[in-house]
Amino acid sequence: MKVFSSSGESAAGTAARATAVISRKFGFVALIVAIAAIISPCFAIAARRHHAAAKAEAPDEETNANASSSALGAYSEACVMEPVTGTVIFESNDHAPWPTASLAKMMLMLIVAEKIHDGSLKLTDNVTTSAKAAEMGGSQVYLKENETFSLDDMMKAVVVHSANDASVAVAEYIAGSTEAFVVMMNQKAAALGMKDSHYYSVNGLPPSKGESADVASAYDQAILARELLKYPDVIRWSSIDTAGFRAGTFVLRNTNHMVRTYPGCDGLKTGFYDKAGFNVVATAKRNGLRLIAVVLGTQHKLTNFKEASEMLSQGFLNYEMHPIAKKGAPIAQSVAVTNADINSIKPVWGDDAGVFVKRDNAHNAIKVDYNLPPSIAAPLKAGQQIGTASVTEGGKPVTTITLLAPSDVSKTTSLTKRLLSIF
Secondary structure (H helix, E strand, O other): OOOOOOOOOOHHHHHHHHHHHHHHHHOHHHHHHHHHHHHOOOOOOOOOOOOOOOOOOOOOOOHHHHOOOOOOOOOOEEEEEEOOOOEEEEEEOOOOOEEOHHHHHHHHHHHHHHHHHOOOOOOOOEEEOOHHHHOOOOOOOOOOOOOEEEHHHHHHHHHHHOOHHHHHHHHHHHHOOHHHHHHHHHHHHHHOOOOOOEOOOOOOOOOOOOOOOOEEOHHHHHHHHHHHOOOHHHHHHHOOOEEEEOOOOEEEEOOOOHHHHOOOEEEEEEEEEOOOEEEEEEEEEEOOEEEEEEEEEEOOHHHHHHHHHHHHHHHHHHEEEEEEEOOOOEOOOOEEEEOOOOOEEOOEEOOOEEEEEEHHHOOOOEEEEEEOOOEEEOOEOOOOEEEEEEEEEOOEEEEEEEEEOOOOEOOOOOHHHHHHHHO
């Protein structure tokens, strides 16, 4: 099981706090582990595994946000991932299928975002509410049959307010029926390698008798979140605190409290019903580093936010994205240019790049090798590839970045032609 590294506190202060918290949760055995931290200058925060007790089913996710928050942080599974590299820095039982509740809407979000990106959907598309969509219960924006909103407004209702009725309306608009859209959801899950997941609905409502629940593991939810982060519209929706709907007569309030309480948090989604417990997939960005935290199956809504916040904070405390390249900035080496009025150019980075490392290892064993020709002949166009840079950490390849010409370079006119041009 992967764990976080040292928090950076003093050993005695950290150990004392760890002893108090862990002993309440685990009893004598964990107390021994906490005491051992006093001896070491560092300690690890171990993953906690508790299965949430079932609560009475709640029809509205946000209404139940005020449930008791006195639990000590029990959750069923969790995962923390760095999305650029896909590195998991914390895990607890993270490959067990778990009821998604409204986290199922994340797959709808992805399919919509991809279709907006490829041009097959537009944010201005009008989505009309069917009778089926209007009949949805739970979290909703009370859509009426034949009521029409833009796709953008419908997605705000889905992402911010976790509206089940809007989810059905959007799914039907794209695929013709919710059943056809569920097929798309499972196809996408398979393509992403989400091996512990299966969808049966477009909104994650609890199954009726004889039906199966939508399920996904914490790791699979992190994979899905990683993919969602590629699309700016997703973060635009998920970072909204409150927004007006239906000409301002209805207020959408984000069910993810962390967008209001955790600095740098701008997404992604929450989910709740009795057997699923309270769930959150949260993401935050600080100092150039973005992390994803998934917490599933807590007994109390405030607990899942608390746990996710602590996991993100530990990640930001102990890891960093060590900067290597800034798009458009010149590299340290030059390349000779022939047949030109200038002797050389300094290629520029074709993209931003960094290496995800523990803070105490930030400068260790990171190497950049430039793959450049000894010279290059004019003419050159700005943005033309000149070579590449290979980044390794501890001898292992991390990434390859293109190196580009910084500007146009014209070919020198021959001496004969220049003389003839004078006369």
